[in-house]
Amino acid sequence: MKRRNDIKHYTGFLPLTLLCLFILYTPLIVVMVYSFNESTSITTWGGFSLKWYVDVFTGPESAKFKQAAWNSFVIAIAAATTATIIATLAATAIIRGGRFKLRLPSLGLISLPLMVPEIVTAVALLIFYNFIGFSRGMMTILVAHIVFCIPFAYMPIAARMQGIEDTYEQAALDLYATRFEAFTKILLPLMLPGIISGYLLAFIISLDDFIITNFVKGAGVETLPTAIFGSVKQGIRPNIMAISTMLLAVSMLIVTLSYLISKTDKTK
Amino acid sequence: MPLNKDATAAIDVRNAVKRYGDFTALKTISLSIRDNEFFTLLGPSGCGKTTLLRMIAGFEDVTEGAIFLFGKEIENLPPNKRPINTVFQNYALFPHMTVTDNVAFGVQRLGKSRQEALRRAGEMLELVQLSQFAERKPAQLSGGQQQRVALARALAPSPKVLLLDEPLSALDLKLRQAMRFELKEIQRETGITFIFVTHDQEEALTMSDRIAVMSSGEVQQLGEAREIYEKPRNMFVADFIGETNLLEVFVDKIVEGRAMCHLGGGHALTCDAVEGVGEGAKVHMSIRPERLVLSETEAPENSLRGTVHDNIFVGTDIQSVIDLDDGPRMLVRTSNSDRGKKHLFERGATAYVTMEGGAARLLVD
Ligand SMILES: Nc1ncnc2c1ncn2[C@@H]1O[C@H](COP(=O)(O)OP(=O)(O)OP(=O)(O)O)[C@@H](O)[C@H]1O
Ligand SMILES: [Mg+2]
Numbered sequence: 001m002k003r004r005n006d007i008k009h010y011t012g013f014l015p016l017t018l019l020c021l022f023i024l025y026t027p028l029i030v031v032m033v034y035s036f037n038e039s040t041s042i043t044t045w046g047g048f049s050l051k052w053y054v055d056v057f058t059g060p061e062s063a064k065f066k067q068a069a070w071n072s073f074v075i076a077i078a079a080a081t082t083a084t085i086i087a088t089l090a091a092t093a094i095i096r097g098g099r100f101k102l103r104l105p106s107l108g109l110i111s112l113p114l115m116v117p118e119i120v121t122a123v124a125l126l127i128f129y130n131f132i133g134f135s136r137g138m139m140t141i142l143v144a145h146i147v148f149c150i151p152f153a154y155m156p157i158a159a160r161m162q163g164i165e166d167t168y169e170q171a172a173l174d175l176y177a178t179r180f181e182a183f184t185k186i187l188l189p190l191m192l193p194g195i196i197s198g199y200l201l202a203f204i205i206s207l208d209d210f211i212i213t214n215f216v217k218g219a220g221v222e223t224l225p226t227a228i229f230g231s232v233k234q235g236i237r238p239n240i241m242a243i244s245t246m247l248l249a250v251s252m253l254i255v256t257l258s259y260l261i262s263k264t265d266k267t268k
Numbered sequence: 269m270p271l272n273k274d275a276t277a278a279i280d281v282r283n284a285v286k287r288y289g290d291f292t293a294l295k296t297i298s299l300s301i302r303d304n305e306f307f308t309l310l311g312p313s314g315c316g317k318t319t320l321l322r323m324i325a326g327f328e329d330v331t332e333g334a335i336f337l338f339g340k341e342i343e344n345l346p347p348n349k350r351p352i353n354t355v356f357q358n359y360a361l362f363p364h365m366t367v368t369d370n371v372a373f374g375v376q377r378l379g380k381s382r383q384e385a386l387r388r389a390g391e392m393l394e395l396v397q398l399s400q401f402a403e404r405k406p407a408q409l410s411g412g413q414q415q416r417v418a419l420a421r422a423l424a425p426s427p428k429v430l431l432l433d434e435p436l437s438a439l440d441l442k443l444r445q446a447m448r449f450e451l452k453e454i455q456r457e458t459g460i461t462f463i464f465v466t467h468d469q470e471e472a473l474t475m476s477d478r479i480a481v482m483s484s485g486e487v488q489q490l491g492e493a494r495e496i497y498e499k500p501r502n503m504f505v506a507d508f509i510g511e512t513n514l515l516e517v518f519v520d521k522i523v524e525g526r527a528m529c530h531l532g533g534g535h536a537l538t539c540d541a542v543e544g545v546g547e548g549a550k551v552h553m554s555i556r557p558e559r560l561v562l563s564e565t566e567a568p569e570n571s572l573r574g575t576v577h578d579n580i581f582v583g584t585d586i587q588s589v590i591d592l593d594d595g596p597r598m599l600v601r602t603s604n605s606d607r608g609k610k611h612l613f614e615r616g617a618t619a620y621v622t623m624e625g626g627a628a629r630l631l632v633d
Binding site: 167186 | 325327346347348349352353354356358360361362363364373374377378421422425
């Protein structure tokens with residue numbers, strides 16, 4: 001068959017794909033490659049070196065970045081943990097709670113934050129914190145992160161729970177388990193891949209957040225994204241590229257992990 | 269507690285009604301299931317078998333009426349407080365636990381030690397001949413093995429009553445037949461009351477002590493397998509269980525418990541009268557094909573003349589289709605092993621269809 005007549009072939013499809021890939025990945029590749037640059041310039045290649053990675057940990061800005069990284073990870077872990085617990089309970093209530101009156105509204109409310117523009121959430125939170133007199137610092141960031149992480153944790157958990165038939169819990173009840181035992185011994189282990197996926201997703205979302213964090217953080221409290229932004233405003237040095245590359249590596253690792261875990265299916 | 273008539277009944281369902289909104293799934297069911305009995309609920313899809321079973325297990329509440337377990341009302345007991353276990357239709361084995369842990373689960377929930385539970389699980393796995401698979405996960409077992417694990421798991425806590433919802437329907441024919449005997453054997457050995465649900469009449473006939481035939485939320489007939497097969501009470505039961513000739517007849521006269529009837533074409537038949545069918549009634553009569561005999565000459569009684577339309581080979585039997593003169597069509601089954609003795613009639617030949625005594629049964633409605 002002639003290629004032109006193949007219905008799987010669309011004229012112009014290949015160049016368009018290449019263009020998209022180019023726009024998407026070239027900047028990332030440039031950053032990754034130039035993070036290993038010997039030169040102080042960010043545009044001219046001066047040979048391979050790890051000096052900017054060393055600079056991140058020992059250089060003049062290292063103290064600032066270490067503190068920011070610490071803040072970021074503490075907040076990400078705390079926010080992801082809290083959000084995952086809330087999302088798990090919410091999913092249990094919404095999917096296993098039978099037909100209660102507020103079921104549809106709850107479902108809407110929990111996924112609505114995904115559709116609200118981040119900048120609106122950020123402004124709203126800022127105004128609200130001022131309104132109730134919540135002084136800004138780590139805690140304001142943490143609470144904000146918990147809030148916007150919940151829907152992200154909820155999605156994989158709910159998807160997972162929907163795939164688990166309720167006959168397992170009925171079988172447990174039939175075999176003299178209490179409702180609590182049916183939940184902890186049967187439902188929870190079966191949901192675990194979804195819960196871990198949800199946790200990792202929430203973690204990454206929190207680690208990565210800039211807009212909301214930038215609004216609600218107090219003076220002097222930085223997370224990695226805000227610290228990087230602050231540093232870049234002073235001019236881009238290659239150490240920023242090294243940090244970005246490391247952050248990218250962490251993100252990729254977690255996303256891969258999340259994908260692999262969501263694939264393990266204990267019900268099969 | 270209300271006075272109960274039958275303290276020996278394992279399960280006593282009294283005037284139980286189940287409604288979902290305005291849909292009535294069960295209309296006033298009354299059943300008394302004896303201790304140590306293999307009891308079967310038989311009926312077509314959607315007749316309410318699962319609903320009744322779930323009410324006994326405690327997963328559905330009873331809209332009206334009551335259910336008693338050894339004379340005690342169980343309405344207010346949640347499923348995990350009823351000494352009743354279920355073998356679910358899709359088995360519902362816990363996928364994240366080994367076979368042993370699945371079987372030990374119920375025993376442990378009853379407050380027994382882990383050792384005691386494991387010992388009991390071992391015993392049960394031996395009973396269903398699965399000891400060598402004890403450490404596997406359910407997904408690593410075949411359908412038939414999973415079915416046996418589900419059975420072992422439900423038996424392990426020694427329930428008073430075991431409910432089985434079409435447990436054999438997912439198995440292939442050979443395995444299904446083997447499991448029928450195994451189930452029956454296990455029921456006898458353990459002495460536990462089994463309530464077995466199926467829509468397969470052959471399964472019901474071969475395994476059960478007693479059968480309740482259900483349709484559209486009602487019990488049509490309750491009795492021993494033989495009684496249900498040979499003395500169906502109404503059209504539905506006669507038609508649903510086995511193969512039968514359903515003939516429209518007029519009852520001319522009833523003399524000394526014998527009903528003299530005739531059917532289309534003027535063929536006369538005499539059979540036992542039944543309660544509820546009087547003189548002048550126009551009702552249906554059921555005659556099982558295997559209780560009819562073909563002959564060249566007319567027999568002294570209940571012999572109807574017709575023409576052979578066709579002979580169909582069905583493995584163990586030959587089924588002859590006979591058109592009665594000016595009358596309805598009838599099926600006659602002749603066992604293949606009798607072929608030597610009996611004459612096989614050619615198509616188009618004239619033959620007499622003769623009923624064995626007691627083969628015809630008048631049906632109410
Ligand atoms: N939760 C429910 N809400 C409304 N109607 C229901 C519900 N559960 C069952 N029914 C209806 O009740 C009737 C009996 O259902 P049931 O599951 O008991 O049938 P069954 O005899 O077990 O059929 P099958 O052999 O197909 O399993 C059906 O018409 C079904 O649609
Ligand atoms: Mg059913």
